[in-house]
Amino acid sequence: MPTCLPLVIRRCHSCAAERFRANGKFRVNANHKLLDAWLLALCTACGETTKLTALERTHVRSVRPELLDRMHANDPGLAAELLQDPVVRHRNHVALDWAGAWRLCTGGTDRLDREGIDVAVRFAAPIPVRPARLIAEGCGLSRGAVGRLITEGRLVSAVRLSGKLSADFTFTLKR
Secondary structure: OEOOOOEEEOOOOOOOOOEEEEEEEEEEEEEOOEEEEEEEEEEOOOOOEEEEEEEEEEEHHHOOHHHHHHHHOOOHHHHHHHHHOHHHHHHHOOEEEOOOOEOOOOOOOOOOOOOEEEEEEOOOOOOOEOHHHHHHHHHOOOHHHHHHHHHHOOEEEOOOOOOOEOOOEEEEEEO
């Protein structure tokens, strides 16, 4: 589950740093009947502000009133939704850095002494994470040990465990 907003990967024009922290603040500008809205992000090195376009030259009647209210209230939930939207990321030419922005909630590792266990992993938000890293952290193993379990066939899943996933999956750990 997410713990905070991810860092935005984009080059700063002032100091050439590559990370921005979005704090959930919005700027909405009206020009007659057209709206522009941006999510503001601050450079982690120099504090320079960048604007990530959320709405561009949109007619005011086509914007849902609750969306506009959430922008005026600087809703951090809306900021998270916009950052995870692939259209917004593509329009602004940014990527996300999820390092340190999520945590793993488990029921404990007391059931690992059984012969085999079936585990279902559910994502509270679509956060791209390597499944081997989640398994290592959740089961209290090293990533090397998880890699050995995969090659030995004692850790199996219907999905590929070597890449990144952001969708729910299951795996079986055989002792």
